[in-house]
Amino acid sequence: MKKLFPYSFPPFVSTILLCIYFIFLLSARLVAQVEPAGEWASMEIEVSYFGEMMWHPGAQIGVNFPYTERSIAREKKNKKRGTYFVERKRQFILGGNVAAYSQPNNHFGLLTNAEFGYRSLKSKSFKAEKIKFWEVDLGLGFYHYELAGSTFIKTESGFEEIKGNGNAFMPSLSIATGRSLRLSSLKILWFNKISAAWEIPFNIGSQYHFIFQSGFAIPLRENKSRK
Amino acid sequence: MNRILLYTLLFLSGLQMACESDVISTGSRVDELIWLEHKGAQMPVWVEGNSANNTLVIILHGGPGGNARVYNDLLKVMSDGLEENYLVAYWDQRSSGNSRGNYDKEAVSLNQMREDLDLVVDLMKDQYGAGLKVFLLGHSWGGYLGNYYLLNKLSQNKITGWIDVDGAHNIRKLTLDGLVLMEEIATQQIQADTEVINGWQGILDFTQNFDTTDLDDTERFLEVNAKAGAAEVLAYQDELIDASIPNFEDLWQHIAGANHPVTGLTNSYQIARTQLLDEAIGFPLTNELDKIKIPTLLLWGKFDFVVPPSLGEEMLDKLGTPDDRKSLVIYENSGHSPMDGDGAAFTQEVIDFVENYRQQ
Numbered sequence: 097m098k099k100l101f102p103y104s105f106p107p108f109v110s111t112i113l114l115c116i117y118f119i120f121l122l123s124a125r126l127v128a129q130v131e132p133a134g135e136w137a138s139m140e141i142e143v144s145y146f147g148e149m150m151w152h153p154g155a156q157i158g159v160n161f162p163y164t165e166r167s168i169a170r171e172k173k174n175k176k177r178g179t180y181f182v183e184r185k186r187q188f189i190l191g192g193n194v195a196a197y198s199q200p201n202n203h204f205g206l207l208t209n210a211e212f213g214y215r216s217l218k219s220k221s222f223k224a225e226k227i228k229f230w231e232v233d234l235g236l237g238f239y240h241y242e243l244a245g246s247t248f249i250k251t252e253s254g255f256e257e258i259k260g261n262g263n264a265f266m267p268s269l270s271i272a273t274g275r276s277l278r279l280s281s282l283k284i285l286w287f288n289k290i291s292a293a294w295e296i297p298f299n300i301g302s303q304y305h306f307i308f309q310s311g312f313a314i315p316l317r318e319n320k321s322r323k
Numbered sequence: 324m325n326r327i328l329l330y331t332l333l334f335l336s337g338l339q340m341a342c343e344s345d346v347i348s349t350g351s352r353v354d355e356l357i358w359l360e361h362k363g364a365q366m367p368v369w370v371e372g373n374s375a376n377n378t379l380v381i382i383l384h385g386g387p388g389g390n391a392r393v394y395n396d397l398l399k400v401m402s403d404g405l406e407e408n409y410l411v412a413y414w415d416q417r418s419s420g421n422s423r424g425n426y427d428k429e430a431v432s433l434n435q436m437r438e439d440l441d442l443v444v445d446l447m448k449d450q451y452g453a454g455l456k457v458f459l460l461g462h463s464w465g466g467y468l469g470n471y472y473l474l475n476k477l478s479q480n481k482i483t484g485w486i487d488v489d490g491a492h493n494i495r496k497l498t499l500d501g502l503v504l505m506e507e508i509a510t511q512q513i514q515a516d517t518e519v520i521n522g523w524q525g526i527l528d529f530t531q532n533f534d535t536t537d538l539d540d541t542e543r544f545l546e547v548n549a550k551a552g553a554a555e556v557l558a559y560q561d562e563l564i565d566a567s568i569p570n571f572e573d574l575w576q577h578i579a580g581a582n583h584p585v586t587g588l589t590n591s592y593q594i595a596r597t598q599l600l601d602e603a604i605g606f607p608l609t610n611e612l613d614k615i616k617i618p619t620l621l622l623w624g625k626f627d628f629v630v631p632p633s634l635g636e637e638m639l640d641k642l643g644t645p646d647d648r649k650s651l652v653i654y655e656n657s658g659h660s661p662m663d664g665d666g667a668a669f670t671q672e673v674i675d676f677v678e679n680y681r682q683q
Contacts, residue, residue: 151579201356201581202367202421241423243365245356248449250442255449260358260365262423297425299364299418300597303589 138162144289144311146195148205158193160313162215180222189213189231202244207266207293209237227276229285235268239295266305268293277312285313351375353410356581359446361439363426364417368443369395369581370451371413372406378456378681379410379447380486380673383440383465387603388594390420390587394462396577397569400666401673408674410451414443416468418594421586431597433606437472444481456483456681460673463630463659466490470608473615484618484680486673489630489659492638493607494600495538498547500631505554506530508626512561522557526550541600551628555658558626565656565664612641618648620676624657624664 139161146154169183191211198204213233219226240263247260274287289309296302357368369391370379384391391413395402405411415422417439418431448455459482461469466487472478473485491497509527513520529550537543558564569577578584619642623635632653639651652672657664 149579149583149585199581199583201369202583203423243358243367243423245358245367247358247360247365248446249360250445255446258360260360262365262425299422299424299590299593300426300428300431301589301593304585306585 138315140285140313140315142191142193142311142313144287144309146197147308148197148199149306150308152197152199152205154195154197154205156193156195156309156311158191158209158211160189160191160211160213162187162189164188177222180220183219185217187215187217189215189233191233200244204242204244206240206242207237209235209266209268211235211270213270225276225283227283227285229274229287231270231272231274231287231289233268233270233272233289233291235266235270235291235293237266237268237293239264239266239293264295264297266293266295268307270307272309274313283315287311287313357446357450359439359442360424361442362430362435364422364424364430364439366417366422366439366443367415367420368446369413370410370447371395371402372410373408374410374451376409376681377452377454378408378458378483378677379412379451380405380458380460380677381412381414381440381443381447383414383459383461383469384416384419385463385465386419386591386594387416387464387599388419388591389464390582391415392420392577392580392582392587394662396573396580396582398567398660398662398666399573400567401662401670404667404670405673409677412443412447414440416440418590418597419587420590421581421583422590423586428597431594431599433471433599433602436468436599437475437478440468440472441478441481444478448481457481458484458486458677458681460486460488461490462488462662463491464603466630467492467494467603467608470612470615473617474608474611476614479615479617482617483683484620484676485615486620486622486676487635487638488622488661489624489627490621490634490638491603491630492612492634493609494544494604495607496609496637497630497634498538498544499535500633501547501551501628502530502533502535504626504631504633505551505628508554508558508563508628512557512563517561519557519560522553522560526554526557539604541604544600544604548629551659554628555626558628558658563656564624564626564658566658566660567663567666609637609641612638613643616643616645618676618680619644619650620672621649621651622661622669622672623651623653624659624661625653625655626657627659629659 142158142160144156146156166186169181172182173179193209195207211233213231215229215231217227217229241261243260247258248255249258268291270289270291272287272289274285277284277286291307293305294302295305351374353370353372353374355370359366382391382394395413416436444457459469470492505526509523512523559566621635621638623632635651642649654661654665662669
């Protein structure tokens with residue numbers, strides 16, 4: 097049977113990390129259940145281009161749930177607009193996603209990721225349909241890769257072809273910015289996101305991955321307060 | 324009757340052309356990626372080129388911690404020239420280039436690298452036929468690794484010919500001789516009052532003030548190595564050496580193709596933190612070279628401050644290979660990478676050598 101970590105990664109470390117990973121996923125689900133979503137907040141489906149190193153092409157699909165929210169509205173005045181309000185919303189977001197990418201003639205990567213993020217949205221009352229936001233996310237991911245081409249190991253009877261692959265943990269830190277797009281009654285957010293991720297273990301240490309994403313976060317229900 | 328004769332002649336000439344065409348195209352173009360998984364490491368071997376001649380050249384990249392894709396993507400004169408005639412295997416050593424996996428630091432050692440290379444040779448013969456003629460082409464660190472591998476007679480039995488390019492078989496000697504060469508050329512260029520005279524003055528000051536009492540220290544070797552790299556840039560600016568500037572397409576291919584730039588940097592960073600270089604510094608191969616008896620071609624750049632030509636001369640003298648089966652070529656327009664500075668002549672020399680021995 098192929099081990100989850102086929103190399104010299106200590107078993108107790110992999111067990112601990114796996115536990116943390118699943119506790120994280122579970123806690124995300126529990127928090128989502130006990131904290132009612134605010135009127136403004138809605139679960140989102142996230143779909144994006146996923147470019148490892150920007151140019152190794154892939155795609156990501158995920159779910160985001162803003163589980164707490166705080167709103168502040170400030171009155172502003174200027175000569176052109178008169179009195180208007182600037183509304184800021186701060187959300188803590190839990191999410192999960194799956195991404196796949198390919199580096200041709202090298203390897204294919206698959207990443208499942210649980211994310212915890214902070215999102216700050218801003219809109220002005222005279223253009224309430226326009227929302228700008230930025231977001232920071234911490235991710236705890238599990239990475240699997242499949243080597244391109246053929247892989248061989250030496251056995252007593254000669255060389256044997258095997259499936260060349262490997263697994264690693266991949267925590268990440270991401271920054272995203274974006275804005276709303278008005279399509280039918282849904283307020284879709286268009287975003288660009290860059291991430292630094294650490295593949296652990298990698299050879300005798302760890303390896304960085306830089307990821308660029310560009311895509312959409314689509315709310316699953318119409319959000320009245322965004323109108 | 325005349326018409327029948329004409330058709331017969333046309334048919335025969337067509338047949339002849341078909342046969343000639345067969346001779347040209349008996350080989351098939353190979354473009355494969357094969358990974359060797361061994362003791363925690365997953366090492367890629369890109370095999371490209373012409374299989375017609377049943378001959379393969381394995382590239383042993385520099386470093387330690389270098390990258391075999393450089394020779395494929397950025398040194399096209401050499402790679403295209405060799406691939407037109409032979410199969411070329413671009414192997415990334417463990418903790419180098421695009422290699423992956425997970426293992427302890429202790430697994431990055433001379434003996435482990437030798438074992439890996441032996442398996443790569445066996446794997447290539449397994450994949451492309453037991454009768455495959457295998458040549459090794461080692462550059463810089465790859466020169467050390469190739470020599471280290473070939474000290475074993477069983478290894479020599481698997482290899483048809485050895486091409487050592489600016490190979491670092493004795494790191495202590497190359498450090499000392501590098502200082503001497505840098506001082507000599509710096510003095511010459513300062514007297515010539517070149518445009519980069521200040522740079523040469525810096526090199527001269529460095530060589531004259533460098534304490535040579537403890538050259539077994541890796542840090543001190545790396546200090547000289549860095550200065551040798553700087554001297555090579557000055558030599559290029561003074562047009563002592565030639566170097567090709569890769570076009571955008573090749574550069575983009577190297578960054579965005581099969582090579583992963585971050586993996587290469589990570590590996591390079593990681594391998595520098597192992598004992599591999601210390602081990603190589605502590606085990607100079609000068610007095611071991613007489614064990615190597617296979618045909619050997621030594622190719623060196625005249626202005627190689629990193630591994631000076633004196634190391635090639637020493638190899639020529641110390642190798643156990645009979646005199647008529649070993650030779651040293653020094654390229655006038657080259658520094659540490661003659662496959663770049665004198666690409667066409669270099670490639671032709673390698674082809675001539677391979678042709679000379681592959682059919683024996």
